Amino acid sequence: MTMIMAEPAERKNSESSAPVDESELVRRSRRGDLTAYDELVKRYQERIYATIYHMTSNHEDANDLAQESFIKAFQALKSFKGGSSFYTWLYRIAVNKTINFLKQRKNKLHLSLNDLDFNAEHDPDLVALISDKTPQRDAGLSELQKKLNEALLKLSEPHRLVVVLHDVQGQSHEEIAKIMGCNIGTVRSRLFYARQQLQAWLTDYLKPT
Amino acid sequence: MNNNENDFNSLRQLLALKRYEVPPPGYFDRFSGNVVARLRVGQHESASGKSWLFKWAQIFEAKPLMAGSFAGALCLLLLFGIVYAERPDNEVMPLLQSAQLAPQSFAVGGAPSVVAPQVAVSEQSGQNLFASISNSSPSSLQPMFGQNQNPFAQQVSFTLPGN
Numbered sequence A: 001m002t003m004i005m006a007e008p009a010e011r012k013n014s015e016s017s018a019p020v021d022e023s024e025l026v027r028r029s030r031r032g033d034l035t036a037y038d039e040l041v042k043r044y045q046e047r048i049y050a051t052i053y054h055m056t057s058n059h060e061d062a063n064d065l066a067q068e069s070f071i072k073a074f075q076a077l078k079s080f081k082g083g084s085s086f087y088t089w090l091y092r093i094a095v096n097k098t099i100n101f102l103k104q105r106k107n108k109l110h111l112s113l114n115d116l117d118f119n120a121e122h123d124p125d126l127v128a129l130i131s132d133k134t135p136q137r138d139a140g141l142s143e144l145q146k147k148l149n150e151a152l153l154k155l156s157e158p159h160r161l162v163v164v165l166h167d168v169q170g171q172s173h174e175e176i177a178k179i180m181g182c183n184i185g186t187v188r189s190r191l192f193y194a195r196q197q198l199q200a201w202l203t204d205y206l207k208p209t
Numbered sequence B: 001m002n003n004n005e006n007d008f009n010s011l012r013q014l015l016a017l018k019r020y021e022v023p024p025p026g027y028f029d030r031f032s033g034n035v036v037a038r039l040r041v042g043q044h045e046s047a048s049g050k051s052w053l054f055k056w057a058q059i060f061e062a063k064p065l066m067a068g069s070f071a072g073a074l075c076l077l078l079l080f081g082i083v084y085a086e087r088p089d090n091e092v093m094p095l096l097q098s099a100q101l102a103p104q105s106f107a108v109g110g111a112p113s114v115v116a117p118q119v120a121v122s123e124q125s126g127q128n129l130f131a132s133i134s135n136s137s138p139s140s141l142q143p144m145f146g147q148n149q150n151p152f153a154q155q156v157s158f159t160l161p162g163n
Helices: A009-016 A022-030 A034-056 A059-075 A086-104 A118-122 A124-131 A137-154 A157-168 A173-180 A184-201 B002-007 B009-020 B027-047 B051-062 B064-106 B129-139
Strands: none
Touching: A022 A034, A022 A086, A034 A059, A034 A086, A034 A157, A034 B027, A059 A086, A059 B027, A086 A157, A086 A173, A118 A124, A118 B009, A124 A137, A124 B009, A137 A157, A137 A184, A137 B009, A157 A173, A157 A184, A157 B009, A173 A184, A184 B009, B051 B064
């Protein structure tokens, strides 16, 4: 089975607010019901994994951190007051865990990139981007993927997180502000600065506007 | 802000590439199972009382300063214990010495003193209350151990200072 993580953000967000009773699952999980928690994990595993993966650019690290985030969330469920959605609360745990990990591993990061889905070859935007760079499309995408991840890793953790959540995962400024515990203005300014930096580093791979 | 969005349009197209990076096939089929399995192991460990030890070790692993201060506190406790253990010996000795002198000081006017009984191996002074007790109590043990057979069984008699 091939998992495609390129779903539009709108669809993902609408799934999270589906009428399936999340609060009931949380309540049952809090009582130690692992079947209910399994359902919650299945619901958010792709998004949590993807965020961590895009932050670390390493599949093994992302796997460990994502699992640990879900385990920590289960253990801390009693402290979950319901002030925010379970999704936002879970995201905060994953993000904090990832940032702590990245701070400890400063300068020891290495790429372990996932394969590109075959649909990437048919994305018109990406095709347009690489068509001028190299005649070999597959090699071009792989090279582009490597350069993009290297550039992302050059950003500071808060700036990288804003880019990942907004430009890769399609989260709103408001949602990002809640996850990061800052105001929307900070999110906007971090996003602007991070894009400027990335644009400067990846200028050879971008189409002139 | 719209100008900014347009400025970065090309970059955003490039960032879309990240959405096509996918983990190995079937990865998410196993993911929740792995998480729940780890949680079950954790619950089992906490039920068997291992988790507190593990958490204890984890605290010291993450914080070397805390580990050092804990070790220092243990050393201080050990030193305090040694010093405290030596002090009572010095204080007990004078007490024992004064206790040995006590019979003379308390035996005024022929009054019986039971503060410092004298221990003797001989069998004498049957009129003495303590002696009668001492004579009678070991006799019940004699059938078991035999007279003077057991090196640990000694007859004890108490004599009043006046006798």
